[in-house]
Amino acid sequence: MRIGLLTEGGYPYVSGDARLWCDRLVRGLGQHGFDVYALSRSERQQGEGFVELPTQVGRVRTAPLWTAGDDGMAYGRRARRRFAECYGELAAAVCAGDAVGDAAGAASGDGSLDVADRFGSALYGLAELVREEGGGLTGALRSETAVRALESACRAPGALRAVRGARVPDLLTVADRIERTLRPLSLDWYDEQNGLGSVDLCHATSGGAAALPGLLARHFWGVPLLVTEYGVRLRAHYLDACEESGPVRALLAAFHGRLAAEMYRQAALITPGNTHARRWQERCGADRAKLRTVYPGMEASRFWEVGERGDCADPDTLVWVGRIEPDKDLVSLLHAFAAVRKARPKARLRIIGAPAERPAAAAYRADCKALAARLFPDEVGDVRGIGGRPVPPVPPVSFEEIGGPDAPSLAEVYAAGAVVVLSSVVEGFPNSLVEAMFCGRATVSTDVGAVVEVIGGTGLVAPPRNPRALAEACVALLRDPERRALLGAAARARALELFTVEQNVAAFHGIYLEIVSHCPVRRAATGATGEPQPFAVPAEAHVGARWTESGTRPTSASGPRWATEAAGAAARSGVAGVRSESGAAGAGSGAAQEPVPAGKGTR
Template sequence: MRIALVSEGTYPYAMGGVSVWCEQLIRGIPEYRWEVVALTVDGSERPVFVPPDNLDRVRPIPLWGGKPAGARPARTGYRPGPAFTESYEVFLRALITPVESTNSVQGNVSRSLFLLALRGLFEYAADGGDLSAALVSNDALTMTLDAWRELRVEENGPVPTVADAIQAAWLIEHMLRPLSAPPVRADVVHSSMNGLSTLVGMAAKWAHGTPLVMSEHGIYLRERYIAYLAEDASHAVRVLALSFFRSLAGAAYLITDVLAPHSAYNRRWQLHNGADPDRMWTMYNGVEPAEFPAATSEPEVPTISFMGRIDPLKDLHTLIRAFAVVRKEMPEARLRIFGGTPAVNRIYHESCEQLIAELGLTGAAVLEGRVANAVDAYHAGSLVALTSISEGFPYTVVEAMACGRPTVCTNVGGVAEAVGDTGFVVAPRDHVAVAEACLKLLRDDELRLRLGYAARARVLEHFTLSQSLQMYRNVYEGLVTPLPAPEPAAPLPGASHLPVLRPAYPGLRHSRVYGSRR
């Protein structure tokens, strides 16, 4: 079996939960041969993981450098011709037409048209057309402005300028570069997330009929919307960019053979955005319990520990504000924040340090940087906190639970499914609720130790790495040789309101109008 695993901004060039998952998957199934197709910034990235023996190749596709590899030199006045413009017209109609409901008939039609348009753009590039030049050509810019005026005629917002059209075209050209890359050859393509990564799988399906698996750790579309809250872009550019992400996510749900959400929470989001329940199989992340031994002691002073990358999505400002409340009640308490800071998040790192100083927490709350062994970070705390505003099924929570530490977390993604009744789950961005939960645990030794013991037991029963890897083996082999339908899984204890649904899926090497050529 040869698996092509597609990443975007993660493995093998950056640390984080998705990268850990990629590494576990490759090393954990050594009988398969693997190739990683990595969507990168400009190709200058250097791996931070030692390649496993069964990883044959890492193939980067830079999205934001100069012209894509193999592209012709830039040409002034490039005219792409009808082979491009016919597909691009459908692309723009799907992109610009307002959609009232993602689950409406109109929404389904829009997703299908967008997928057909993507295939047309792929075939234009495969037949020798310069897709990058076509997407930023005068013809494409004129089509964009005309489509907006025609399809959004009743909208009260500002009409895009030529500058807006140029900026949007520049963004779309970079994001569609995977369609111009040589299609990957493998038995299965596995996208580690929705969005741009799925373009690699689409190209392989259209070229070779390769089945596509898609995991979704967090909700890609939701995170794009959150990111664009801070973008300095015009109304029209925001509409076009976010419509692109929405349309791409929906198109990926249509073409994917097996969709593997990492929580029931993710599954509900995907269903809302047009995913087919008959092709979905909820698959939780797992950890190797031996690598996360239970702590045998506690720190000398009450300590809240955080482990993860320094990133706005982790909302460390809420954690720091919560600690300020804790500190007033327990002056001896400490907050230890472990984790590296990606280069793009240096400003956010500085804002965290500034907030610590403003709240008078210097010396009590410390950003300690990357730690060699995550276990040390979990053992360093009396409890472990996670105050994210977006998560999938979080490794840090499961790892902390395996170490026998109770957790205080925000109710996003699959966090509540992981924690169950072994910790406290509160509303996101509510620093007072976070503080109250932390104080309850820090003041009650018996409760803290009992929940820590229950947390490790929950991991051993439900979230081990061996369970997770076997599920992926079943999916891969089911796509090549159909397997009997699995029995539905029972809901997890402590999360009865969040049903774990694993519907049967057929051996999905089927042909679709917008899928395989077979």
């Protein structure tokens, strides 16, 4: 089958979100073909170029989200009137009550579905207007007509109380943010021959703007939509708008809530990455019958040697790995480690952080270093080494980066410590904990996000922003090597069962087959006059071989010769989605692949 992979700010660019996960998924499903439709978030990201793409990627189409790209086209009178009607309906649906609460109510059947239908009809009406007019939506979404429609919706009876006081600057800000989110409506990706209309399945790797092309493909051609969310976009929008005025926050929250509800309503299946994300989706109206939890796959091979060995270089060392930013709450960790040092004077804390890319992250790193210097002043002692030369004391807290002389690789970092610590106050899927589990390390972490779901009963958990509880858990494991070893072995077994790349790829292989079998795309062939032609596309047209042209036909029920030739021809020509009944793999696989039963590995 051919998959339309929809991404935002990630694959196939060199940097970005979920890049590694998408690359492993595409390479792991070599029997399918992929067309990548990517939205870039910055000029820098777009300028960095693509990663090396596998042969099963047949088409890559990109578009920027960081620039408006107005085509300068102006609508005529009839088109302006139609735009005003559609945008007015969209604004009215956004302002008509709590979007998230209404979505949950709609799922329970209390009558709120009418508002969701109005929002969906207005959204698809705007998309149809773009197709008929050939563009012009970007300028219209920023026009005075759009701002007046928002103002009327805010002043209408029954509108949200929080938006009634919206002023003109607030409305301009909201119109600008809505235009940015709806930019995918103006793209030229929606073609039945060379666009999203030609794929068998759209797989959106996140919600929000990335899922919009999938919604339109479903609306125009009935292409089924699969939505994967490892980080809930709606939650990210809430956090991004926290510094805006009250009316702006309320309007943006309502708009993104309506969009998320429409996306969940139209999706054939939704695959959250953990229960934390699943709860957000259910709150936004996602049908539980459509939800399949699929944990993100991570590469376990690079941690295999450390996990097999099991020992640690220093039984008194704590290791923290991640991005140094306020959400990770290193301040609480440093205060907790001060209490650890009182109970274990030889304890050491190694903070391994990625290089700071933003000024705010660099400033936070400097603040943490200053706090560490105050809590743990340099110990000046007359320590003599070889030849009687003084040996500088090992600092109790060190800030390091991956690739340095003391931290050449992640595996060696985890191997150097006895306990891995996570101190976050906000966390999605804790990748550093999974890496530590692959290495067979006992963990101490805060109870945030999907932490408890990931570690199960294989680590200790403390409340967030509680340095005392965090310190007590660390001391308990440092004092008990047998307990550390037992928890580490259990953690490794759990990680190898649930969080590997192989598990993730197998789950999506089964989900793809399930969706296409239940929701096939019905494409009708038409003649020169536009009349439908029954039986114009025979079953043989889906086989990647040319035996129908050469006159060679299967002469037996099993047909091993032509089935094998079909699979081989597909592999040579790059045609994906071909599979013989005998189990011969399609393009790029090189080995037989057993089909995964529907739903296997998705829970």
